[in-house]
Amino acid sequence: MLKLFPLLSLVLFSLPAVAASSLTALETRWLKAAAPVVSYAREQGLxxxxxxxxxxxxxxxxxxLGFDGGRCKLxxxxxxxxxxxxVLQGxxxxxxGLMIAAMAAHEIGHCQRHAQGGGFVQRGIVRSDLREQGETRREEGYADLVALxxxxxxxxxxxxxxxxxxxxVRQEGGSHDTRAWLALAGDSTVFDTAQTPFKQADLLWRQGLGE
Structure with missing residues (x-):
């Protein structure tokens, strides 16, 4: 079983692979939309x-996104x-296609945090529900900023x-309420730098944490 940290909620399930030749039209459409994000992530060595x-x-x-054997699984x-x-209604x-790419970029944000030894790596430690909810919210906030x-x-x-x-799609309250970070990103000029999306997101994310 793998831990998955998606855009809208948290689920657990096993991950069997499927041959590309048997992909459905819907799966192909999503994969094509996410392809530029996947290519970028791999270029960055994720x-x-x-x-x-x-x-x-x-x-x-x-x-x-899932994690298994030191690798990220989209x-x-x-x-x-x-x-x-x-999820794309309306x-x-x-x-x-752009929204699918944004969702993929969000998940790549989780992958980058995992690869750097942060994020949900220590999730096996026993924590209170309230503390874990706060940690999840922070990770979701970072991933949203990567997407943006x-x-x-x-x-x-x-x-x-x-x-x-x-x-x-961000509901008020709960572990996926990232509105505090989204508010910081209201003006797109916060990302007017030559740094990677990960570094840009990290700077704004830490601002939201009060660091």
């Missing part, structure tokens, strides 16, 4: 693999899963649109 669940996964988060759970369409078809920094670098004209969408 230990990233792609896994597509061949079995039906109703109620699962469509795109999530996991698609599309089959028999209404969430694969619902997003114009012409912009759905990546969008700013490659799709600057759509930055505010992606930011608005992220705000719409």
């Amino acid at each position: 230990p990233l693999d792609i896994v597509v669940q061949p079995q039906e996964a109703p109620g699962s988060v469509p795109l999530a 996991v698609l759970s599309m089959r028999g899963n209404a969430q694969a369409e619902a 997003v114009p078809s012409a912009r759905q 920094a990546w969008v700013h670098a490659r799709h600057r004209d759509a930055y505010q649109e992606v930011l608005a969408w992220l705000r719409s």
Whole structure:
């Protein structure tokens, strides 16, 4: 079993691989949209693999990140899963690929934290629910900022649109309430530097932590 830290919630499941020749049209569309993010992550040396669940996964988060054997697993759970369409409900078809890329960039943020020895690496330690909720919120905040920094670098004209969408999927309260960090990113000029999206996100993230 692998721990997965997705955009919208936390789930656990095993990760069998599936041959590329048996991908569905929906899986292919998501993978193509995420491809630029995956390519960038690998260029940065992140230990990233792609896994597509061949079995039906109703109620699962469509795109999530797992860790196994020191590697990150970007996991698609599309089959028999209404969430694969619902997560993009209300997003114009012409912009759905961009939102998928933003979701992938969010997960790559988790991968980078894991590769650097941060994030959820120490999750085996017993903690109170409240403390763990706070830690999850902080990690989700960092990953959201990575997504925004990546969008700013490659799709600057759509930055505010992606930011608005992220705000719409973040519920008030709970472990995935990242609004404090999203508020810091309201002006896209916070990412007007030559640093990587990871470093840009880290600076703003620490500001949100009060460091």
